[in-house]
Amino acid sequence: LFCGPVTFVKGVTTMQALPPADRVEVCFAGRSNVGKSSLINALTGRKALARASNTPGRTQEINYFALGDTRYLVDLPGYGFAEAPKPVVERWQRLLKSYLAGRQTLRRAFVLIDTRHGAKPVDEEIMTLLDRSAVTFQVVMTKADKVSLAEREAAAAQVRGVLARHPAAYPELVMTSSEKGDGIETLRSIVATLT
Numbered sequence: 181l182f183c184g185p186v187t188f189v190k191g192v193t194t195m196q197a198l199p200p201a202d203r204v205e206v207c208f209a210g211r212s213n214v215g216k217s218s219l220i221n222a223l224t225g226r227k228a229l230a231r232a233s234n235t236p237g238r239t240q241e242i243n244y245f246a247l248g249d250t251r252y253l254v255d256l257p258g259y260g261f262a263e264a265p266k267p268v269v270e271r272w273q274r275l276l277k278s279y280l281a282g283r284q285t286l287r288r289a290f291v292l293i294d295t296r297h298g299a300k301p302v303d304e305e306i307m308t309l310l311d312r313s314a315v316t317f318q319v320v321m322t323k324a325d326k327v328s329l330a331e332r333e334a335a336a337a338q339v340r341g342v343l344a345r346h347p348a349a350y351p352e353l354v355m356t357s358s359e360k361g362d363g364i365e366t367l368r369s370i371v372a373t374l375t
């Protein structure tokens with residue numbers, strides 16, 4: 181799939197613990213419950229790879245997966261989860277900022293947006309952070325199977341309106357359904373061809 185097996189590398193909570201920046205990496209960000217684990221599992225062809233990151237206590241970790249030996253896929257914790265205590269949220273935001281601004285090998289961030297909900301203010305906060313960090317980001321619409329074609333188009337139009345305000349945004353969206361497999365091959369080839 182990605183020139184070798186997909187494996188879990190480690191979960192990190194500090195910049196010091198990041199693996200050596202010796203290969204291209206992409207990261208995935210999105211609100212809790214957006215369908216990030218399902219998407220990563222569909223993308224890697226591994227059923228429960230990203231499940232570990234969803235278990236309580238691991239949610240504040242940046243999870244590294246190796247795609248063969250040429251790329252890392254980085255699973256960022258879901259955001260917008262009101263239950264987390266403030267110090268935890270602040271610690272996480274500091275780590276996220278350091279990661280996005282300081283990771284030389286990070287080529288693209290994928291910002292996941294639920295097709296049913298469209299881009300929310302908390303998604304725009306992440307986009308603004310990506311602008312400031314000069315990290316190109318691309319929106320991946322999730323759970324497209326849950327809505328009609330007209331609703332997909334309306335959601336995409338809303339997101340495009342938001343993206344127009346963000347200089348780091350890559351203009352093309354990827355519409356996906358982890359359930360049906362739509363858009364997964366497209367996303368896989370984007371990840372596989374980034375250099």
Ligand code: GDP
Pocket residue numbers: 210211212213214215216217218219234258322323324325326356357358359360
């Ligand atoms: P995460 O919190 O972002 O990792 O989200 P999950 O991957 O755990 O998904 C949250 C919920 O949405 C679960 O109940 C999934 O089964 C469901 N889900 C995720 N992706 C899809 C999809 O493409 N289609 C449908 N219908 N449901 C999905």
